[in-house]
Amino acid sequence: MASSTCTNGNAIAAFPSGSDCNRTRRAFLVSFLNPTSSSHCQPRALVINNNVLKTVRTCVLRSKSEKKGGDGCWSSDKRPTILVSEKLGEAGLRLLREFGHVECAYELSPQELCSKISSFDALIVRSGTKVTREVFEAGKGKLKVVGRAGVGIDNVDLQSATEFGCLVVNAPTANTVAAAEHGIALLAAMARNVAQADASTKAGKWQRNKYVGVSMVGKTLAIMGFGKVGSEVARRGKGLGMNVVAHDPYAPADRARAIGVDLVSFDQAISTADFISLHMPLTPSTKKVFNDNTFAKMKKGVRIINVARGGVIDEDALIRALDGGIVAQAALDVLIEEPPPKDCKLVQHEKVTVTPHLGASTKEAQEGVAIEIAEAVVGALKGELSATAVNAPMVAPEVVSELNPYIVLAEKLGKLAVQLVSGGSGIKNVKVVYRSARGPDDLDTRLVRAMIIKGIIEPISNSIINLVNADYKAKEKGLRISEERIVVDSSLEHPIDSIQVHISNVESKFGSAVSDNGQISIEGKVRYGTPHLTCLGSFGVDVSLEGNLILCRQVDQPGMIGCVGNILAQHNVNVSFMSVGRTSRREMAIMAIGVDEEPTQEALDNIGSVSAIEEFVFLKL
Ligand SMILES: NC(=O)c1ccc[n+]([C@@H]2O[C@H](COP(=O)([O-])OP(=O)(O)OC[C@H]3O[C@@H](n4cnc5c(N)ncnc54)[C@H](O)[C@@H]3O)[C@@H](O)[C@H]2O)c1
Numbered sequence: 001m002a003s004s005t006c007t008n009g010n011a012i013a014a015f016p017s018g019s020d021c022n023r024t025r026r027a028f029l030v031s032f033l034n035p036t037s038s039s040h041c042q043p044r045a046l047v048i049n050n051n052v053l054k055t056v057r058t059c060v061l062r063s064k065s066e067k068k069g070g071d072g073c074w075s076s077d078k079r080p081t082i083l084v085s086e087k088l089g090e091a092g093l094r095l096l097r098e099f100g101h102v103e104c105a106y107e108l109s110p111q112e113l114c115s116k117i118s119s120f121d122a123l124i125v126r127s128g129t130k131v132t133r134e135v136f137e138a139g140k141g142k143l144k145v146v147g148r149a150g151v152g153i154d155n156v157d158l159q160s161a162t163e164f165g166c167l168v169v170n171a172p173t174a175n176t177v178a179a180a181e182h183g184i185a186l187l188a189a190m191a192r193n194v195a196q197a198d199a200s201t202k203a204g205k206w207q208r209n210k211y212v213g214v215s216m217v218g219k220t221l222a223i224m225g226f227g228k229v230g231s232e233v234a235r236r237g238k239g240l241g242m243n244v245v246a247h248d249p250y251a252p253a254d255r256a257r258a259i260g261v262d263l264v265s266f267d268q269a270i271s272t273a274d275f276i277s278l279h280m281p282l283t284p285s286t287k288k289v290f291n292d293n294t295f296a297k298m299k300k301g302v303r304i305i306n307v308a309r310g311g312v313i314d315e316d317a318l319i320r321a322l323d324g325g326i327v328a329q330a331a332l333d334v335l336i337e338e339p340p341p342k343d344c345k346l347v348q349h350e351k352v353t354v355t356p357h358l359g360a361s362t363k364e365a366q367e368g369v370a371i372e373i374a375e376a377v378v379g380a381l382k383g384e385l386s387a388t389a390v391n392a393p394m395v396a397p398e399v400v401s402e403l404n405p406y407i408v409l410a411e412k413l414g415k416l417a418v419q420l421v422s423g424g425s426g427i428k429n430v431k432v433v434y435r436s437a438r439g440p441d442d443l444d445t446r447l448v449r450a451m452i453i454k455g456i457i458e459p460i461s462n463s464i465i466n467l468v469n470a471d472y473k474a475k476e477k478g479l480r481i482s483e484e485r486i487v488v489d490s491s492l493e494h495p496i497d498s499i500q501v502h503i504s505n506v507e508s509k510f511g512s513a514v515s516d517n518g519q520i521s522i523e524g525k526v527r528y529g530t531p532h533l534t535c536l537g538s539f540g541v542d543v544s545l546e547g548n549l550i551l552c553r554q555v556d557q558p559g560m561i562g563c564v565g566n567i568l569a570q571h572n573v574n575v576s577f578m579s580v581g582r583t584s585r586r587e588m589a590i591m592a593i594g595v596d597e598e599p600t601q602e603a604l605d606n607i608g609s610v611s612a613i614e615e616f617v618f619l620k621l
């Protein structure tokens, strides 16, 4: 027997690979859905099966009122609403319109966006819309998906998205070539003074001596950020006969080798380059990474191209470097403030060539991006798996498929456990134990854990818990979830043999749920595909976790089942199953009774007045 543990110490904002205790298998997210007409609920390539979808739909993202809707599909009168706040290619809009109500409202002020957003399930933006905390707050839990029609998600407050359980997806591939081509266009235009010479010629001048350029062939081009765009710029730079080096702490050396590019340190790249092309994302660690210090390390006369994000450059420092002659020229597609103020010194600088964030703006790229984001948003609203989720853990579809019954069990166990806690005691520590034949590396429990958290938190708060925000919400509520896996000798075919939930340092309203170690302890298993409660405190039971549950502890004696059954029958409450577990003969027994209806208080009082019954509790599942 072996075990390993982990806790939910980190809130989910984004999931760098390997950040979870479990092995991250592949880049697909169990996203969620919200239903439309049934015609929109057909499984697609990445969908596992209808049962999985149904479960994930009801488990993962909808608001409490929407959950009443039934089978996980959008009703035809309640198609999802999608707000598109910036110009999107027609092909993407068509896809969106086939699926939901689409409103295109461009150039909204922040206030207008906030006042509109509460009636939308999804929002699609480009780089010009700031999706701030206020937007998520105004979304009031209805906003489920933000689609960024492009790569950079620095205009979306990911932390707030996560807190509000809103999935963020982007379109990371369709504009790569367009951005790379624009980078090369700027590089060549800058080297040959195309923009300046054009303006001068149009102004009636003929300044051939003034606009002598520099050649690109044989020059060193440093690519800062060797990702999708950076690699494509590198290829094109090689094609121009340039000597290309790259700096990227996370880039694989074999990709660089394949293109014939040397990966070098930051300082080496900037100190040897004649041209520096920026292709890293804007993050806290790349913000103003090009500043007085780093400009000082550059080769005198260097030329800089930025088609990444304005914020990676300290713009005042760049002006100083241009004026001081360190930087000969700059070509900028992106600025810190877009659009810039009219008197922006950098834009007006004679050594600077500027374009208004046009990197992704080719017809081809915009159609591609529009389709990519429309598919991602529609997929997320339908409950399909999204390959481009930015703020949720990735769970491989085959893992979701196999864990599906355990997801149902997990939520029920969470719900059950929290109802066993007596009102006054705050839950702080929850330990989840998985007994499984699988090794720790082969059991991805994030989804199961999220559903246990959902089961625990939702009944006692107004929060909607889903895969996006489960760990965050647990942490916010001061709930420490620890996990333990116990490897047991059973079939490898089933991912989990049993799930136990232990809550420590609380009092229980049903003393028999407290095990010898003083914790509320319950255990469940999946039997014949359905969730069962198999252990309560120290008592073994076997009840299907459906409908509602009455738990009684009584003296083990004849007639008890009939007695309670009679009371329920008198109150027209249908019993779906009964199970009795006992410590030993004629001592204490636990009776678990599944009921279809919720008994009246009178019925419950009558059960409580049976003298052999020492305690009982009614639990809603
Ligand atoms: N101007 C435009 O219209 C336009 C169009 C597309 C992309 N972009 C921007 O270009 C940038 C790159 O896009 P992409 O699609 O190639 O993204 P990408 O994620 O494929 O590549 C980014 C690369 O930057 C690297 N990186 C991260 N931190 C770094 C650091 N401190 N130093 C060096 N490298 C670092 C990453 O490892 C990654 O390889 C993004 O900022 C994106 O928003 C702009």
Ligand SMILES: O=C(O)[C@H](O)COP(=O)(O)O
Pocket (backbone or CB within 6 Å): 126, 127, 128, 149, 150, 151, 152, 153, 175, 357, 359, 360, 361
């Ligand atoms: O990050 C991106 O994809 C680019 O900056 C494109 O932004 P845009 O969608 O506003 O053109």
